[in-house]
Amino acid sequence: MSEEYRELGVSIPIGPFHPALKEPIGFRIWVEGEKIVKADIRFGHNYRGIELIGARRNWIQILYLAERICGICSWSHQFPLAQAIESLMDVRPPDRANYIRVVVGELERIHSHMLWLGVLGHEIGFDTLLHLTWGVREKVMDALELISGNRVNYAMATIGGVRRDITEAKRDILLRKLDDLLKGVETLRDIVLTHKLVLLRTEGVGRYDRELALRLCLQGPMARMCGIRKDVRQDEGVAAYGDLGFRAIVARDVVGKDGCDAYSATAVRVAETIQSINLVRDALMEMPPGPISAFPKPIVALTRASKAEGEAIGRYEAPRGEVIHYVRAAKSDKPKRWKVRAPSLINVYSTKWVFPGHQIADAVVIAAQPDPCIACTERALIVDLDRGERRVVDHAYLTELSRRKSKEVMGDV
Amino acid sequence: MFEPLSIILYALAAIVFSLFFGLLFMGVDRKLYARMQSRIGPPILQPFYDVLKLLGKEIVRPRGASPLYSLAPIFHVATAAALAAYVPFGLKSPLSHYGDIIVIIYLIALAAFAVVLGGAASGSPFSSVGSQRELVLIVSIDAPMLVSLLTLAWLSPGFSVFSLEAISKHPPLFSENPLVRVLGLLLLVGVVMWYIGDIKVGITEVEEAETEIAGGPLAEYSGPNLAMFEMGRAIRLFVGASLIVNLFFPQDLSIFLSLQGPLLEFGNVCFHLLKTFLVVFLAVTFHRTMFGRLKISSVASLYWKYIIPLTLVSSVAAIVLRSMGVI
Amino acid sequence: MGLVSWIVRNLFSRPMTNRFPKTPPVPVPEGFRGKLQYDPEKCIGCQLCVRVCPTQTIKFLPEEKKIAFWVGRCVFCSQCVEVCPTGALQMSKNFLLASDDMHDERYMGGPARRRGMER
Ligand code: SF4
Ligand code: SF4
Numbered sequence: 001m002s003e004e005y006r007e008l009g010v011s012i013p014i015g016p017f018h019p020a021l022k023e024p025i026g027f028r029i030w031v032e033g034e035k036i037v038k039a040d041i042r043f044g045h046n047y048r049g050i051e052l053i054g055a056r057r058n059w060i061q062i063l064y065l066a067e068r069i070c071g072i073c074s075w076s077h078q079f080p081l082a083q084a085i086e087s088l089m090d091v092r093p094p095d096r097a098n099y100i101r102v103v104v105g106e107l108e109r110i111h112s113h114m115l116w117l118g119v120l121g122h123e124i125g126f127d128t129l130l131h132l133t134w135g136v137r138e139k140v141m142d143a144l145e146l147i148s149g150n151r152v153n154y155a156m157a158t159i160g161g162v163r164r165d166i167t168e169a170k171r172d173i174l175l176r177k178l179d180d181l182l183k184g185v186e187t188l189r190d191i192v193l194t195h196k197l198v199l200l201r202t203e204g205v206g207r208y209d210r211e212l213a214l215r216l217c218l219q220g221p222m223a224r225m226c227g228i229r230k231d232v233r234q235d236e237g238v239a240a241y242g243d244l245g246f247r248a249i250v251a252r253d254v255v256g257k258d259g260c261d262a263y264s265a266t267a268v269r270v271a272e273t274i275q276s277i278n279l280v281r282d283a284l285m286e287m288p289p290g291p292i293s294a295f296p297k298p299i300v301a302l303t304r305a306s307k308a309e310g311e312a313i314g315r316y317e318a319p320r321g322e323v324i325h326y327v328r329a330a331k332s333d334k335p336k337r338w339k340v341r342a343p344s345l346i347n348v349y350s351t352k353w354v355f356p357g358h359q360i361a362d363a364v365v366i367a368a369q370p371d372p373c374i375a376c377t378e379r380a381l382i383v384d385l386d387r388g389e390r391r392v393v394d395h396a397y398l399t400e401l402s403r404r405k406s407k408e409v410m411g412d413v
Numbered sequence: 414m415f416e417p418l419s420i421i422l423y424a425l426a427a428i429v430f431s432l433f434f435g436l437l438f439m440g441v442d443r444k445l446y447a448r449m450q451s452r453i454g455p456p457i458l459q460p461f462y463d464v465l466k467l468l469g470k471e472i473v474r475p476r477g478a479s480p481l482y483s484l485a486p487i488f489h490v491a492t493a494a495a496l497a498a499y500v501p502f503g504l505k506s507p508l509s510h511y512g513d514i515i516v517i518i519y520l521i522a523l524a525a526f527a528v529v530l531g532g533a534a535s536g537s538p539f540s541s542v543g544s545q546r547e548l549v550l551i552v553s554i555d556a557p558m559l560v561s562l563l564t565l566a567w568l569s570p571g572f573s574v575f576s577l578e579a580i581s582k583h584p585p586l587f588s589e590n591p592l593v594r595v596l597g598l599l600l601l602v603g604v605v606m607w608y609i610g611d612i613k614v615g616i617t618e619v620e621e622a623e624t625e626i627a628g629g630p631l632a633e634y635s636g637p638n639l640a641m642f643e644m645g646r647a648i649r650l651f652v653g654a655s656l657i658v659n660l661f662f663p664q665d666l667s668i669f670l671s672l673q674g675p676l677l678e679f680g681n682v683c684f685h686l687l688k689t690f691l692v693v694f695l696a697v698t699f700h701r702t703m704f705g706r707l708k709i710s711s712v713a714s715l716y717w718k719y720i721i722p723l724t725l726v727s728s729v730a731a732i733v734l735r736s737m738g739v740i
Numbered sequence: 741m742g743l744v745s746w747i748v749r750n751l752f753s754r755p756m757t758n759r760f761p762k763t764p765p766v767p768v769p770e771g772f773r774g775k776l777q778y779d780p781e782k783c784i785g786c787q788l789c790v791r792v793c794p795t796q797t798i799k800f801l802p803e804e805k806k807i808a809f810w811v812g813r814c815v816f817c818s819q820c821v822e823v824c825p826t827g828a829l830q831m832s833k834n835f836l837l838a839s840d841d842m843h844d845e846r847y848m849g850g851p852a853r854r855r856g857m858e859r
Contacts, residue, residue: 010538010541012538012542013538018627019627034709034710057794058791058792060792060794062794063794064815064819065794067817121705124705124706125615125618125705125706126705126706127450127705128449128702128705128747131450131451131452132450132451132746135451138756142769145768145769145772146769146771148771149772149818149831150773153815153816153817155773155817163818163822187746190742191742191743197616197707200707201706201707201708297823298792298819298822299788299792302792359708359709360542361619361706361709445751448750448751449747449748449751450747450750451750451753452755452756452757453755453759703743703744
């Protein structure tokens with residue numbers, strides 16, 4: 001800790017392990033009484049070296065590795081990777097595959113946003129909201145299980161399309177489930193957006209402004225709560241979003257003004273959940289017949305991909321914002337380089353600017369506001385704030401750190 | 414009337430009684446809370462298991478904790494126990510001759526101070542923030558309680574001593590005079606808000622705030638020390654509700670049934686427990702299902718802007734009306 | 741429906757939780773991806789499954805020209821099932837795979853069950 005920080009007085013660690021956090025990340029806030037005067041964020045507690053592991057696996061294998069970057073949005077990493085590989089090979093997936101991609105992607109968004117809403121309830125001590133929301137959320141999980149055969153890791157995307165079709169029978173069950181779900185979500189929306197306590201705890205908390213949001217390049221719902229209509233689905237028309245006439249929601253569409261605060265973030269996410277339900281329904285109804293993949297067999301895709309050369313990116317709007325996957329290929333069945341840029345990296349870091357001036361009680365709301373996904377965020381680069389240097393952490397360095405730590409601990413005993 | 418020894422035995426029995434029903438109500442509260450959220454919830458006896466298990470664990474003292482760290486839990490549970498001996502539970506309380514209602518108030522505040530002390534002594538940043546919050550809370554909730562009690566005493570015809578019995582004889586909510594009934598209702602709000610602030614659930618759960626400050630003053634406590642805080646909390650949960658029942662709904666069974674002797678006394682205790690449970694259900698379980706936690710600043714402004722003026726207004730009204738001879 | 745009516749209704753209805761293992765598990769839908777099943781008779785030893793498995797669960801046994809696997813490493817992606825030309829690999833609906841013994845029989849697949857599988 002540098003001198004400048006030490007002078008600031010009482011510091012409260014929120015993390016790396018803290019009841020408010022579901023994943024390890026280190027927030028440290030300096031307080032005067034209840035007021036936060038400075039905040040600092042440390043990443044790197046959940047680094048797994050996925051990109052390196054990916055470089056040792058072939059094009060088909062890394063699809064499932066990408067799926068496991070994040071515990072919640074498995075589709076949001078698998079899909080842009082598949083997209084990137086497709087554009088390397090210059091292949092277009094068939095229309096039906098594009099519609100199924102929308103269905104899976106939007107179902108995932110619904111479950112992620114509802115999970116966030118529950119977490120918000122938990123953070124403000126409103127556990128009833130948590131349990132009711134997650135009770136409704138089970139319906140989405142069932143829907144995803146029905147389509148893909150698993151609740152969280154759907155394994156749906158593949159190079160050139162999707163892996164499983166949605167049959168007529170499944171479509172009918174899905175439509176019925178969606179009706180139930182819509183009713184539940186609408187009830188929740190009416191409760192959450194008017195509940196006095198939620199208002200007291202979220203309004204004006206974690207307030208950005210439009211300029212700050214633009215300067216920090218906020219992503220996803222965090223940008224949209226500031227009135228920036230930015231969404232890869234709308235801007236790029238990936239998958240079938242273009243056909244479905246998708247238009248992103250910003251806070252003023254829901255609550256009349258761009259509050260840039262946690263309340264706007266809540267409103268945007270709840271409205272997006274309902275929008276997603278409607279998108280899924282539209283996609284299911286308008287789905288054209290045809291094949292679901294450009295390649296008859298995955299092994300053919302793998303062979304073709306092994307001949308590709310060059311570099312490509314895949315973009316997708318994950319529930320938290322824009323995900324970018326970059327791949328470089330050199331006529332091999334393995335990627336030469338695979339790089340992932342997850343939205344939480346930007347969104348979580350941006351909270352550093354909004355912590356000061358708030359109360360300690362707001363800290364958890366601010367930390368939760370971007371829906372931080374630490375597992376997505378952790379990449380190989382550590383920015384050492386104390387010394388302001390950047391350094392890539394390698395195995396030798398980590399071992400060295402670990403040894404040093406052991407020595408310290410031993411010295412204490 | 415009572416020999417000292419029998420008073421002591423009676424007081425011990427009252428303490429065990431309050432502890433038992435406090436823990437039981439905590440269990441029922443957790444169960445119903447869970448059911449309202451569509452969960453199964455813990456077994457009803459879970460608080461008993463918790464306390465027993467904690468009592469059997471080793472004592473861990475954080476490095477840098479001051480000696481007060483180990484004294485605070487004892488202090489807390491002792492005050493809570495004394496409290497249990499002062500508040501009637503359908504029968505006369507064991508120590509009813511040795512103090513009035515002010516003693517009860519200060520015992521309750523003392524119990525809360527023990528938590529502050531413990532938190533401040535444990536030397537963790539979470540605990541010290543929690544202790545500060547607890548202090549703010551004590552300052553906020555005790556004022557409306559004191560004003561309400563004074564007014565209640567003032568409202569009861571024979572305004573002589575601040576004794577619980579005197580107030581219980583003339584519950585304002587059931588007076589013939591409609592003005593007194595209205596005043597009684599306002600005071601009930603004040604006292605219930607005090608109760609909510611005292612046991613810290615729902616909107617006033619600021620001091621432990623698990624997701625913010627990881628348990629506040631109790632963050633560093635474990636084993637028997639934590640068990641003592643838990644027992645103290647159980648007693649306060651029961652005694653607080655019991656106090657509300659005594660102040661506002663003191664009727665005994667004799668208004669419904671014509672029972673005699675020990676049967677009547679037994680019936681009274683059961684009836685009292687039922688009323689207490691209803692208070693706990695509405696003020697604790699239902700309330701914490703409906704709301705989450707406020708910020709400490711909102712809690713303070715809730716009490717200072719609304720609850721304290723409310724009780725003050727009813728107090729002034731009571732004095733004015735009384736001097737005008739309307740009530 | 742407001743919050744109050746919702747929670748009061750919850751109070752008088754059954755909890756959502758399924759008391760597994762006291763009650764049977766929630767049924768899984770068609771196409772569920774559970775434990776891998778292997779039929780050595782059908783296997784022609786083409787090794788495609790070995791090539792695509794992202795977790796390197798599957799080992800090729802050169803003498804028998806068959807495969808063996810240890811389900812503990814499997815992530816149920818079903819990619820091997822998709823590439824297998826003869827349908828020797830299938831996914832079952834069995835997901836009750838928790839055990840405190842990593843050498844549990846349920847985890848082993850293939851003719852030479854344990855060979856080289858425990859890492
Ligand atoms: S299901 Fe996936 S992880 Fe499991 S053995 Fe098959 S390919 Fe490997
Ligand atoms: S893909 Fe099928 S046939 Fe080929 S080795 Fe694997 S199990 Fe045997």
